[in-house]
Amino acid sequence: MKALLKSIFRKEMRDHLRDRRSVVSALGFTLMGPIIFGMMFTVMASWFRKDKPLELPVVGRANAPSLIAFLERAGAQLSEPPADYEARIQAGKLDAVLIIPEDYGKSFEAGRTAEVHLVMDNSRNQARTTVHRVSQLLQAYSGMLGSQRLMARGVAPELAMPVKVEEVDLSTPERLAANLLTIIPIFLVFAAFSGGMNVAIDAMAGERERGSLESLLLNPVQREALVTGKWLATVVFACAAATVCLAAFMVVVTQVPLQDLGVKVRIDAATVLGLWVAVLPLALMASAGQMLLSTFARSFKEAQTYMQVLSLLPTLPGMALVLSPMQSKTWMFAVPVLGQEMLVQELMRGEPVGVLPFVLGLVSCGALALVFLGWTARLLGDERIIFGRS
Structure with missing residues (x-):
């Protein structure tokens, strides 16, 4: 046998x-599995690269000089958007456009909440990294101004944050x-x-x-x-x-x-x-x-x-x-x-x-x-x- x-x-x-x-x-x-894996994650890595320049078209830059200066100091490359920016965002040629309304300065000087508009297409995965980075910068700018306003009124900024969560990540x-x-x-x-x-x-x-x-x-x-x-x-x-x-x-x-x-x-x-x-x-x-x-x-x-x-x-x-x-x-x-x-x-x-x-x-x-x-x-x-x- x-x-x-x-x-x-x-x-x-x-x-x-x-x-x-x-x-x-x-x-x-x-070999199809490794090839698909390599192509997919290479493309995703190019989207999430932290050293990738943050290009942000802005409408109404003159309406918020301090905000524009903050974004530029943070490394954002600002530019004028095209007239058809909404169509370009939907077509995937632009990630996002920041719009600063004309009444931004009046609201800011009056101590009220000043609104800005971030135009994006949330269905596009490639644009989410840019949108996230812009949102983080805007939140950081808002937090900085809020702290300055409280300090100008003699109030400690910590009072506006009674609880602070510190995450302890045990993952390897x-x-x-x-x-x-x-x-x-x-x-x-x-x-x-x-x-x-x-x-x-x-x-x-x-x-x-x-x-x-x-x-x-x-x-x-x-x-x-x-x-x-x-x-x-x-x-x-x-x-x-x-x-x-x-x-x-x-x-x-x-x-x-x-x-x-x-x-x-x-x-x-x-x-x-x-x-x-x-x-x-x-x-x-x-x-x-x-x-x-x-x-x-x-x-x-x-x-x-x-x-x-x-x-x-x-x-x-x-x-x-x-x-x-x-x-x-x-x-x-x-x-x-x-x-x-x-x-x-x-x-x-x-x-x-x-x-x-x-x-x-x-x-x-x-x-x-x-x-x-x-x-x-x-x-x-x-x-x-x-x-x-x-």
């Missing part, structure tokens, strides 16, 4: 490595980074599922459609060895895809200017190894499940249809964790997919996880893989599966 298993494994690896388009397609699809850079990088576990799990998908389909549904599986089973071969050899080849491709995806993410994380988003990512070699070990058990289970599902399919195309539905399932726990984070419990690490995604998040947060979560994930995924492989081997003894091609 051992020699037969090696022979089948070598044959499957040789056949699938010859199909270069399939290999490149699987790896290229795996790793935890802040993990909250922002929650997309990484989803793509890692998806890579473990998609890497060996084409191999599993061709090993079962493809050979069944071509009739080669029928002729192979006519020989005195043990079905368990046959299934195990094909499964091992599928696992190799799934592990390779997960490894490439993880390596690509590590490269992208070091190249994207995440510090402009206020995030400091520190991922050492031990963390990378932990992420790799956490995801690999999914390759065992996913490969076995894909082979089982492909055995029911009568053609390669039918199996692809099944796999499209199956590929959506691993994303559900990840999306649930993004939308509604939950406190990790020991039993959760024994739930396939959910346990791996929670373990990846814990590692990225810098939490001490210990050995138990890794063992639970490996045991649960390995047990399901054995169940799926045994089921597949039994199906190969069913004439309706082997000879039923229509």
